[in-house]
Amino acid sequence: MNDPLESQRGGTEKRPRQVFELDETGFNEVPPRYRRFYRRWKGTADSLAPNEVKCPVCKVVIRSRVELRAGDRVYCMPCMSRLEVIEENGELVAKVLY
Numbered sequence: 001m002n003d004p005l006e007s008q009r010g011g012t013e014k015r016p017r018q019v020f021e022l023d024e025t026g027f028n029e030v031p032p033r034y035r036r037f038y039r040r041w042k043g044t045a046d047s048l049a050p051n052e053v054k055c056p057v058c059k060v061v062i063r064s065r066v067e068l069r070a071g072d073r074v075y076c077m078p079c080m081s082r083l084e085v086i087e088e089n090g091e092l093v094a095k096v097l098y
């Protein structure tokens with residue numbers, strides 16, 4: 001796995017996706033090489049970047065190298081959930097697929 005983003009179904013890709021540099025987050029619930037793809041949610045003072053979405057199951061923040069869009073599918077390694085990114089009240093949220 002090179003990125004939690006498994007398929008880029010979102011958007012019509014008219015606008016190129018923003019690319020992000022991911023650095024180590026200290027998230028130690030996954031093997032070291034996957035750590036930069038996840039981080040802990042820090043509570044109400046925290047906010048999500050355009051390449052981040054919160055897992056509704058384990059509340060971990062999933063981070064992709066590219067901007068996420070509604071329709072994308074992402075994988076949450078800490079709880080092994082497959083999620084679909086949807087838009088809700090103008091925000092991107094993840095919904096469990098199975």
Ligand SMILES: [Zn+2]
Pocket residue numbers: 055056057058059060076077078079080081
């Ligand atoms: Zn999860």
